Amino acid sequence: MPSNDTNYAYVRGEILPLESASLHISDLSxxxxFGVFDYFKVEANHPLFLNDYLARFRESARLMTMQLPHTDEQLREIIHELITRNNMPLSGMKMILTGGYSENSYDLAEPSLLIMQQPLAMPGPETLGKGIKIITHEYIREIPRxxxxxxxxxxxxIGEVKSKAASDVLYHLNGAVSEFPRCNLFVVHQDGTVMTPDSGILLGVTRKNVLALAEKKYPVREGSVTLYDIMQAKEVFLTSTTKRILPIVQVDDTVIGEGVPGPVTQTLLQDLILLEEVDRKLQKQL
Amino acid sequence: MPSNDTNYAYVRGEILPLESASLHISDLSxxxxFGVFDYFKVEANHPLFLNDYLARFRESARLMTMQLPHTDEQLREIIHELITRNNMPLSGMKMILTGGYSENSYDLAEPSLLIMQQPLAMPGPETLGKGIKIITHEYIREIPRxxxxxxxxxxxxIGEVKSKAASDVLYHLNGAVSEFPRCNLFVVHQDGTVMTPDSGILLGVTRKNVLALAEKKYPVREGSVTLYDIMQAKEVFLTSTTKRILPIVQVDDTVIGEGVPGPVTQTLLQDLILLEEVDRKLQKQL
Structure with missing residues (x-):
């Protein structure tokens, strides 16, 4: 919870109260x-795995032919200034880089950089205990990386997800699954291998961390994952910055395994929470 | 040219000077x-083919699960108010409907409606006389309609188009061509048939008008158009609200026909200019 009433945001060079943070309507967003963004978690006022998020933000800008005008050091300074001013110990922080105030509403201008801190709702024990239902949809993002x-x-x-009493939607194309709008997918195969798609996806930071943790305990395979793999899986879960690891117990009309969260999912979630603690402690020592 | 210094825009219920027209950063755009828009031409202070553009704007909103909260009559009132205040006899007018100021940066809110009037640069006689070069790219828009x-x-x-000394880029997928980012495509086949793709495209208002004009003089076919059709064509041209009809004389490395604008292209352009005059006169009589 914020300890004061004013939430500050960074908008095109200025730090100002969120309620007066705006962009001129000529902005290419x-x-x-047109824009890229990134989003990381702040826990106990520490930005978690910040190096990875800054690197990905810069790479997204490059892929969209934009250049992030700030150094990592400058971004860190703004981020820490907002963390200090806002004092929202558990929160999300979002950085957006847009195509800027375009003269002709089409050509790129000097980019607009926004950074804002937002309340964060983590999945509660009931959701984690029960798992979620998801639906599927044929689609692939335009520039997945x-x-x-x-x-x-x-x-x-959103409407279709709600009308089917589901919590999220998984994209697939020609039988190969890729990702959710905001999360990555993992599958535990019947032989115990932990699998995750490696193409058509955003390279999630939580995905990377979960892969590293899984490799210590299980056989792991990054590569093609099909809808059939999912329907036959022992366990299915998603990963994301805000949700960490969330068990999936139903995909469309198919119940996964016993219809309850599985042991691999639960083990990896505990390991991820430990890894986040380690990252916080390492940063404190710096 | 504007006859006064202040350009007014409509933003979320208010008409205000363009320079102070902004959206809060929580807007879903x-x-x-997340948003839809439409864009029509104002000539001699008359909005051309306005019924068609209003209908398409409403349909775009519907396809994106948004509802345009204004009636056509209310939109017309705002449009005419801006035309009167801005006095930009030849211009473009853009209507944007976004997902609104979202509480959680994801769910739809009450939509934000923006309407702004912009200077318009029509293609000059040199461009019309010479025609343009285009390149091609494998892609299809997500929700083409x-x-x-x-x-x-x-x-x-944009960078690739410029580096290849081209003026625009034509999308195609699996050999079938669809549209440009902001224009529709027409091809005059060797047998004289005027062809235009009918799937994977936005239904351009100028495309509709050109089809109606072409049907009076030539055989016409709406349907699949391939890259091969283009390379073998007698004439190729694009249509759009701002460009009307623009001859295309080179596609990637292939010169079309004699490499100069053809007679069908030029005839249809003259007919379209006449049709615009008729629309203006009809509106005056209303």
């Missing part, structure tokens, strides 16, 4: 939906 | 690139 602001499809499907 | 603000791909390709 408004005119053309870039974290663009384009959620045209994800938001358009 | 900034957070998630909706005019969303998502120009992720079009803007990302």
């Amino acid at each position: 408004i005119q053309r939906g 870039a974290k663009t602001i384009n959620y045209t499809m994800g938001i358009r499907l | 900034i957070q998630r690139g 909706a005019k969303t603000i998502n120009y992720t791909m079009g803007i990302r390709l």
Whole structure:
């Protein structure tokens, strides 16, 4: 919970109260939906795995032919200034880089950088205990390796997800599954191998951490994952910055395994929580 | 040219000077690139073919699970108010409907409606006389029938278009061509048939008008058009609200026909200019 009433945000060079944070309507995000972003978790006022998120933010900008005008050091300074001012110990922080205030509403201008801190709702014990239902949809993101602001499809499907009493939607194309609008997918095969798609996806930071943790305990395979693999799986789960690891117990009409969260999912979640603690302690020592 | 210094825009219920027209950063266009728009031409202070553009704007909103909260009559009132205040006799007018100020940066809120008037640069006699070169790129828009603000791909390709000394980029998938980021495609076959793709495209208002004009003089076919059709064509041209009809004389490395604008292209352009005059006169009589 914020300890004061004012939430501050960084907008094009200025730190100002969130309620007065705006962009001129010539900005290419408004005119053309053009921008990239990244989002990391702040725990006990420490930004977790920040190096990875800054590197990905920069790579997304590059893939969209934009250049992030700030150094990592400058970004860190803004981030720590916001953390100090806002004092929201558990929160999410979002960085957005748009195409800027375009003269002709099409050509790129000097980019607009925004950084804002937001309340964070982690999945509760009931959700983690029961697991979630997901649906599937045929789609692949346009430039999967870039974290663009384009959620045209994800938001358009919100109504369908709700109407089917599901919690999220998994994209697939020609039988191969890729990712959720905001999460990566993992499958535990009947032979115990932990599998995750490696193409058509955003390279999630939580995905990377979970892969590293899984390799210590289980056989692991990054590669093609099909809808059939999912329907036959022992366990299925998703990973994301805000959700960590969330068990999936139903995919469309198919119940996965026994219909309850499995032991591999639960073990990896505990290991991930430990890894987050280690990252916080390491940062304190720096 | 504007006859006064202040350009007014409509933003979320208010008409205010363009320079102070902004959206809060919680708007879903900034957070998630989520919105639809439409764009029509104003000539001699008359909005051309306005019925068609209003209908398409409403349909785009519907396809993106949004509802345009204004009636056509209310939209017309705002449009005419801006035309009167701005007095930009030849201009473009853009209507944008975004997902609104979202509480959690994902779920739809009450939509934000923006309407702004912009200077318009029509193709000059040199461009019309010489024709343009285009390149091709494998891609299809996500929801082709909706005019969303998502120009992720079009803007990302600006650099490539320029580096190849081209003027635009034509999308195709599995050999079938669809459209340009902001224009429709027409081909005049060797047998004289005027062809245009009918799937994977935005239904352009200029495309509709050109089809109606072409049907009076030539055999016409809406349907599949392949890259091969283009390379073998007698004439190729594009249509759009701002460009009307623009001859294409080179596609990648292939010169089309004699490498100069053809007679069908030129005839249809003259007919379209006449049709615009008729629309203006009809509106005056109303």
